[in-house]
Amino acid sequence: xxxxxxxxxxxxxxxxxxxxxxxxxxxxxxxxxxxxxxxxxxxxxxxxxxxxxxxxxxxxxxxxxxxxxxxxxxxxxxxxxxxxxxxxxxxxxxxxxxxxxxxxxxxxxxxxxxxxxxxxxxxxxxxxxxxxxxxxxxxxxxxxxxxxxxxxxxxxxxxxxxxxxxxxxxxxxxxxxxxxxxxxxxxxxxxxxxxxxxxxxxxxxxxxxxxxxxxxxxxxxxxxxxxxxxxxxxxxxxxxxxxxxxxxxxxxxxxxxxxxxxxxxxxxxxxxxxxxxxxxxxxxxxxxxxxxxxxxxxxxxxxxxxxxxxxxxxxxxxxxxxxxxxxxxxxxxxxxxxxxxxxxxxxxxxxxxxxxxxxxxxxxxxxxxxxxxxxxxxxxxxxxxxxxxxxxxxxxxxxxxxxxxxxxxxxxxxxxxxx
Amino acid sequence: xxxxxxxxxxxxxxxxxxxxxxxxxxxxxxxxxxxxxxxxxxxxxxxxxxxxxxxxxxxxxxxxxxxxxxxxxxxxxxxxxxxxxxxxxxxxxxxxxxxxxxxxxxxxxxxxxxxxxxxxxxxxxxxxxxxxxxxxxxxxxxxxxxxxxxxxxxxxxxxxxxxxxxxxxxxxxxxxxxxxxxxxxxxxxxxxxxxxxxxxxxxxxxxxxxxxxxxxxxxxxxxxxxxxxxxxxxxxxxxxxxxxxxxxxxxxxxxxxxxxxxxxxxxxxxxxxxxxxxxxxxxxxxxxxxxxxxxxxxxxxxxxxxxxxxxxxxxxxxxxxxxxxxxxxxxxxxxxxxxxxxxxxxxxxxxxxxxxxxxxxxxxxxxxxxxxxxxxxxxxxxxxxxxxxxxxxxxxxxxxxxxxxxxxxxxxxxxxxxx
Numbered sequence: 001x002x003x004x005x006x007x008x009x010x011x012x013x014x015x016x017x018x019x020x021x022x023x024x025x026x027x028x029x030x031x032x033x034x035x036x037x038x039x040x041x042x043x044x045x046x047x048x049x050x051x052x053x054x055x056x057x058x059x060x061x062x063x064x065x066x067x068x069x070x071x072x073x074x075x076x077x078x079x080x081x082x083x084x085x086x087x088x089x090x091x092x093x094x095x096x097x098x099x100x101x102x103x104x105x106x107x108x109x110x111x112x113x114x115x116x117x118x119x120x121x122x123x124x125x126x127x128x129x130x131x132x133x134x135x136x137x138x139x140x141x142x143x144x145x146x147x148x149x150x151x152x153x154x155x156x157x158x159x160x161x162x163x164x165x166x167x168x169x170x171x172x173x174x175x176x177x178x179x180x181x182x183x184x185x186x187x188x189x190x191x192x193x194x195x196x197x198x199x200x201x202x203x204x205x206x207x208x209x210x211x212x213x214x215x216x217x218x219x220x221x222x223x224x225x226x227x228x229x230x231x232x233x234x235x236x237x238x239x240x241x242x243x244x245x246x247x248x249x250x251x252x253x254x255x256x257x258x259x260x261x262x263x264x265x266x267x268x269x270x271x272x273x274x275x276x277x278x279x280x281x282x283x284x285x286x287x288x289x290x291x292x293x294x295x296x297x298x299x300x301x302x303x304x305x306x307x308x309x310x311x312x313x314x315x316x317x318x319x320x321x322x323x324x325x326x327x328x329x330x331x332x333x334x335x336x337x338x339x340x341x342x343x344x345x346x347x348x349x350x351x352x353x354x355x356x357x358x359x360x361x362x363x364x365x366x367x368x369x370x371x372x373x374x375x376x377x378x379x380x381x382x383x384x385x386x387x388x389x390x391x392x393x394x395x396x397x398x399x400x401x402x403x404x405x406x407x408x409x410x411x412x413x414x415x416x417x418x419x
Numbered sequence: 420x421x422x423x424x425x426x427x428x429x430x431x432x433x434x435x436x437x438x439x440x441x442x443x444x445x446x447x448x449x450x451x452x453x454x455x456x457x458x459x460x461x462x463x464x465x466x467x468x469x470x471x472x473x474x475x476x477x478x479x480x481x482x483x484x485x486x487x488x489x490x491x492x493x494x495x496x497x498x499x500x501x502x503x504x505x506x507x508x509x510x511x512x513x514x515x516x517x518x519x520x521x522x523x524x525x526x527x528x529x530x531x532x533x534x535x536x537x538x539x540x541x542x543x544x545x546x547x548x549x550x551x552x553x554x555x556x557x558x559x560x561x562x563x564x565x566x567x568x569x570x571x572x573x574x575x576x577x578x579x580x581x582x583x584x585x586x587x588x589x590x591x592x593x594x595x596x597x598x599x600x601x602x603x604x605x606x607x608x609x610x611x612x613x614x615x616x617x618x619x620x621x622x623x624x625x626x627x628x629x630x631x632x633x634x635x636x637x638x639x640x641x642x643x644x645x646x647x648x649x650x651x652x653x654x655x656x657x658x659x660x661x662x663x664x665x666x667x668x669x670x671x672x673x674x675x676x677x678x679x680x681x682x683x684x685x686x687x688x689x690x691x692x693x694x695x696x697x698x699x700x701x702x703x704x705x706x707x708x709x710x711x712x713x714x715x716x717x718x719x720x721x722x723x724x725x726x727x728x729x730x731x732x733x734x735x736x737x738x739x740x741x742x743x744x745x746x747x748x749x750x751x752x753x754x755x756x757x758x759x760x761x762x763x764x765x766x767x768x769x770x771x772x773x774x775x776x777x778x779x780x781x782x783x784x785x786x787x788x789x790x791x792x793x794x795x796x797x798x799x800x801x802x803x804x805x806x807x808x809x810x811x812x813x814x815x816x817x818x819x820x821x822x823x824x825x826x827x828x829x830x831x832x833x834x835x836x837x838x
Contacts, residue, residue, distance in 0.1 A: 009594070012595070013591055013594045013595065015587075043597035043598065044597075044598075046597065046598065070590070071587050071590055071591065072587075072590035072591045072593065072594040073594035073595075074594075076593075076594050076596075076597055077594045077595060078595075078597055078598040078599070079595070079598050079599040080598050160816060163816075163817060164722050164817065164818060165716050165719075165720070167817065167818070167820070168434075168490050168491075168715075168716070168719035168720060168721060168722065168818075168820075169714075169715040169716055169719050171489070171490055171491035171719060171820060172432055172490065172491045172715045172718065172719040173715065174491065174495075175428070175432045175491040175492035175493075175495050175496045176431070176432065176492075176496060176497075176498070177495075178462035178463075178465065178495055178497055179462065179463075179465065179497040179498050179499050180497070180498040184715060186716075202816075202817065205814075205815065205816075205817040206814050206815065206817050206818070206819050206820070207822070208820065208822045272691075272694065274712075275691060290714050290715050291712070291714060292711075292712050292713060292714035292715060292716050293693075293710070293711050293712045294711060294716065295588075295709050295710060295711035296587075296588040296591045296592065296603060296709050296711060297584050297587070297588055297605075297711050297713065297716075299591065300584075300587035300588050300590060300591040301584070301587060302587060303583050303587065303723055304722055304723070306816065383815060383816060386816035386817070387815070387816045388816065389810070389813055391808070391810070394807075394808055395625050396624065396625065396802060396806070397579060397582075397621075397624075397725065397802060397805035397806045397807065398582060398583065398586065398621065398624040398625050398805070399583060399586065399587075399625070400625050401586070401587075401590060401625070401627065403626070403627045
């Protein structure tokens with residue numbers, strides 16, 4: 001009898017995480033001899049702990065196919081970091097019990113660095129507990145900070161959205177600069193790594209140069225140098241666009257925009273670097289400004305997804321299942337860049353022990369010497385990732401995104417309280 | 420000899436104002452027997468006052484065609500309201516002198532209510548000064564607040580952007596709500612009229628219902644009622660999306676955004692109704708939130724333009740020239756709605772004396788009884804305006820927006836100082 005599979009989405013969702021889900025489910029359905037039902041965790045790993053398993057076999061082929069063009073997490077995600085094995089063995093054991101009760105032999109976990117760590121532990125513990133499970137991590141994060149893989153599904157679409165939005169807003173402020181707004185500040189995501197902010201540097205494309213200043217979390221904020229560059233841009237071009245990462249910090253280590261609240265992982269919740277920067281410019285240089293905070297709009301913008309990103313997200317889901325079918329365990333499929341021009345990529349894989357809890361920062365050779373722009377090397381890295389458009393279908397002017405039925409499988413175990 | 424034409428863009432630019440410019444220039448080029456060169460004001464009407472006239476005949480047919488898919492104001496716009504004839508007759512006379520010096524017989528002014536007023540005055544004064552000019556106003560404003568015309572070019576594309584973005588971000592927060600963010604707040608433009616905020620109500624489309632609360636400038640903010648509806652939505656659906664107009668006011672007439680929050684450095688955070696609303700919800704109900712301020716992104720988002728809007732913007736430019744060729748003066752082409760389902764529209768016209776300085780607010784029958792949502796009548800009005808997609812061409816992952824050469828015609832008059 002084929003074993004069943006469990007799939008869950010973890011952490012912040014993206015424009016293309018559902019494309020990975022689609023890749024997992026469609027590929028599993030093609031191998032009914034080896035994989036039975038794919039159960040999805042309702043709200044991520046929490047659904048496994050509470051035995052809230054969505055029976056994806058109840059969804060039509062059409063609904064599953066529509067996941068490919070639907071942003072967000074179709075089964076619900078969660079911000080819930082499993083503690084270490086020592087601190088909370090009970091939860092890991094519960095996972096194995098649930099998997100055992102539902103005859104689950106494959107665990108596909110779609111997330112970032114924290115999830116890779118959970119995935120690794122599940123694999124290790126299940127072996128010890130005598131119910132071996134093949135645990136496969138499927139990479140996802142808009143932060144693009146997973147190691148080994150050349151890039152992370154979800155990032156290319158955010159990058160495209162930020163690049164295009166920065167270009168469009170810059171055209172706008174350029175039109176207004178003579179008598180009105182001279183400064184546009186766009187705040188983007190990226191707490192620790194400046195990958196998303198870097199995408200703002202692509203606003204200068206297709207023959208139009210946009211005077212842009214980028215603030216990276218990797219570079220200590222130098223107010224004097226920053227203001228000098230903004231002023232020089234306005235004096236030369238009449239206007240200036242600033243892309244500021246939410247993770248940009250003062251030299252003393254404090255965020256430009258710390259609000260004092262923290263998420264469940266203990267990360268500071270940010271938001272508001274843009275008004276801080278805009279007011280600073282107004283105070284020092286007197287320029288009229290506008291500012292925007294893209295927040296969820298950037299990572300949910302499936303309407304402007306990168307075709308490359310969608311294809312890679314799907315391919316990672318598919319490859320995850322294929323690795324499982326090859327008998328692999330504790331691995332993650334990875335994107336391998338074969339060449340940048342022309343862009344060629346293939347699929348490799350990584351050991352989870354090499355992925356878990358490792359954060360890939362922007363290499364310093366991707367940031368210009370003054371710390372306020374990207375380099376040509378960075379552009380060469382980024383451009384392939386935003387290639388191609390992959391528009392969702394529209395009806396009556398609005399995208400036809402799917403909302404699944406999400407019917408749950410019957411419970412076989414007692415209650416379990418998630419703390 | 421055919422008379423030359425002058426065209427200028429006025430006020431805040433839009434995703435489709437260049438499509439109107441394209442309509443004006445392409446149509447004028449087809450009537451070389453009656454219209455000579457089209458000069459464009461560099462930075463709007465200021466370019467006419469300072470005699471900075473862009474000679475659009477130097478632009479290729481291909482470059483002019485590309486204006487149709489390029490957001491912003493290709494010739495530059497300005498925020499410069501001409502004073503009344505009594506207060507600044509000197510400026511109006513200067514305009515006529517410049518038009519006379521360059522043999523300009525047609526004045527096409529592409530803007531909102533203030534511009535319609537200027538356009539009217541130019542026509543009146545030119546007649547008195549013995550150099551009659553046909554003054555045609557071409558409607559444009561994301562605020563959708565011009566009278567007579569059923570809707571204003573620029574609005575449909577913002578509405579589509581806000582509707583799609585609200586839907587996408589709502590899918591995102593729905594995925595996260597179990598353990599994390601339950602509230603998403605999106606701040607949109609519209610200082611006096613709630614048309615743009617109303618578009619957030621279209622997030623519920625194509626079979627998916629999004630629990631949305633909308634805050635209009637037309638409705639006094641009632642904190643208690645607002646919080647009760649947010650709480651009810653979260654209790655029923657698990658999450659809630661709020662679309663707040665930047666123009667929403669407290670009962671005492673102050674803007675919500677004026678309440679102002681301060682960052683850790685004691686700086687006031689200006690112009691953020693979204694963080695005010697988000698913090699209010701957190702304080703009263705304890706829900707975790709995210710917020711976004713779309714600002715220029717919404718009105719520059721040519722990548723997601725409404726096809727209807729692009730067609731209407733082009734048609735208004737074309738119709739403006741045709742009205743001029745018919746000998747009309749002091750008029751504005753207008754969009755006439757023939758039917759909503761199926762959507763049919765035609766082109767009419769309005770006297771500028773009926774348009775100038777009149778602001779069209781949301782009719783109260785478009786706002787639900789509780790003041791926090793749109794009605795079916797509003798939906799019926801809005802849906803046709805966001806119909807169809809009109810994607811720009813892309814190269815290397817980025818839109819191919821045009822930057823014109825903008826070569827200026829030689830000056831024939833002395834300097835003129837704009838105050």
